[in-house]
Amino acid sequence: MLTKTKIYLSSPHMGGSEQKFVNEAFDTNWIAPLGPNVNGFEEDLKDYLGDKNHVAVLSSGTAAIHIALQLLGVSKGDEVLCQSFTFSASANPIVYQGAKPVFIDSETDTWNMSPELLEIAIKDRIEKYKKPKAIIAVHLYGMPYKSNEINAIAKKYEIPVIEDSAEALGSNYFGKKCGSLADLGIVSFNGNKIITTSGGGALITKSEQLKQKAVFLSTQARDDAPHYQHSSIGFNYRMSNVLAGIGRGQMEVIDDRVNARRRNYDFYKANLSKHHSIEFLEEPHGFFSNRWITCIKTESYEMREKIRLALQEDDIESRPLWKPMHAQPVFKDCLSFTNGISEDLFSKGLCLPSGSNLDQNDLERVLNIINNTLIS
Ligand SMILES: *Cc1c(COP(=O)(O)O)cnc(C)c1O
Numbered sequence: 398m399l400t401k402t403k404i405y406l407s408s409p410h411m412g413g414s415e416q417k418f419v420n421e422a423f424d425t426n427w428i429a430p431l432g433p434n435v436n437g438f439e440e441d442l443k444d445y446l447g448d449k450n451h452v453a454v455l456s457s458g459t460a461a462i463h464i465a466l467q468l469l470g471v472s473k474g475d476e477v478l479c480q481s482f483t484f485s486a487s488a489n490p491i492v493y494q495g496a497k498p499v500f501i502d503s504e505t506d507t508w509n510m511s512p513e514l515l516e517i518a519i520k521d522r523i524e525k526y527k528k529p530k531a532i533i534a535v536h537l538y539g540m541p542y543k544s545n546e547i548n549a550i551a552k553k554y555e556i557p558v559i560e561d562s563a564e565a566l567g568s569n570y571f572g573k574k575c576g577s578l579a580d581l582g583i584v585s586f587n588g589n590k591i592i593t594t595s596g597g598g599a600l601i602t603k604s605e606q607l608k609q610k611a612v613f614l615s616t617q618a619r620d621d622a623p624h625y626q627h628s629s630i631g632f633n634y635r636m637s638n639v640l641a642g643i644g645r646g647q648m649e650v651i652d653d654r655v656n657a658r659r660r661n662y663d664f665y666k667a668n669l670s671k672h673h674s675i676e677f678l679e680e681p682h683g684f685f686s687n688r689w690i691t692c693i694k695t696e697s698y699e700m701r702e703k704i705r706l707a708l709q710e711d712d713i714e715s716r717p718l719w720k721p722m723h724a725q726p727v728f729k730d731c732l733s734f735t736n737g738i739s740e741d742l743f744s745k746g747l748c749l750p751s752g753s754n755l756d757q758n759d760l761e762r763v764l765n766i767i768n769n770t771l772i773s
Pocket residue numbers: 456457458459460483484486487535561563564584585586587596597598
């Protein structure tokens with residue numbers, strides 16, 4: 398009997414030269430959170446994102462958000478406006494700082510932060526409490542959020558934006574790379590992301606000085622002295638030179654990875670659009686998504702579950718869309734500005750297998766099961 402292999406939602410996909418860079422780290426004994434791969438990976442990312450950007454590679458995307466909040470001076474009692482429809486790591490660092498997340502719901506055309514609700518929330522908070530310290534907006538599943546609109550509101554009220562581009566390296570917005578669109582940006586190289594270092598992230602700033610401050614904070618905040626001298630609290634958040642070697646190899650194939658993920662989306666869309674009960678998230682004019690994960694929105698919770706369970710039966714991984722933060726038990730006491738859109742997506746939406754390493758047989762296996770489920 399032919400045994401079928403498991404199909405994952407999004408699995409690591411090495412390009413070939415990662416091991417060369419890792420071996421170099423071993424050969425030169427740079428087995429530390431500094432070294433030529435760290436600098437080289439930062440240069441690669443800077444080249445990719447554009448020269449105006451300065452990049453600090455860190456141990457995770459979550460660490461990058463945490464450092465970004467510190468650079469903006471977010472501290473105890475402050476409020477930070479955060480997209481509700483996201484992974485919890487967008488919001489958790491707000492709590493690490495003793496600050497309070499205020500969640501903002503999504504809009505239908507990008508599934509990301511609604512600019513309209515954002516402005517309503519800002520006005521409300523200024524009137525009732527005090528001005529929020531920062532805005533965290535997310536390019537979810539690789540689809541850019543409405544950066545022009547969000548930046549315009551942020552500018553009007555003078556609130557800095559942190560761009561959570563953890564899922565959107567390789568996406569762009571009117572030709573500008575995601576990760577470089579706001580005051581501070583972050584990306585992630587976790588194992589499931591579009592490129593990976595097994596675990597890792599980066600903070601993107603608009604000045605060398607801010608980058609240096611991020612490096613200082615993420616390497617234990619050592620003052621300039623022969624002994625260990627500290628005048629602020631530091632973190633151990635720098636990326637290892639070994640892992641940065643994987644990142645350098647991955648940067649050589651990032652365009653291929655984006656193309657492969659977009660092909661997955663095109664395949665699913667071309668073959669599933671005949672079902673009127675299934676909707677896809679299209680790119681608005683000027684938006685270019687890396688299609689990190691192809692998502693579908695079904696007609697109902699029941700239909701979504703039927704598809705998910707049928708896929709599971711065949712050892713195929715799929716997953717409901719992110720559960721919005723305002724509906725998470727851990728954030729139940731947080732303020733939120735909602736419109737029902739993210740809850741509707743959570744109840745009816747499904748993430749389909751989307752790895753850049755899926756082959757035609759894998760995609761057809763997924764397709765056949767969905768087709769059979771919808772016909773029966
Ligand atoms: C993965 C992810 C993060 C966190 O990145 P890590 O590198 O896993 O810490 C943050 N935000 C979003 C939207 C993510 O998907």
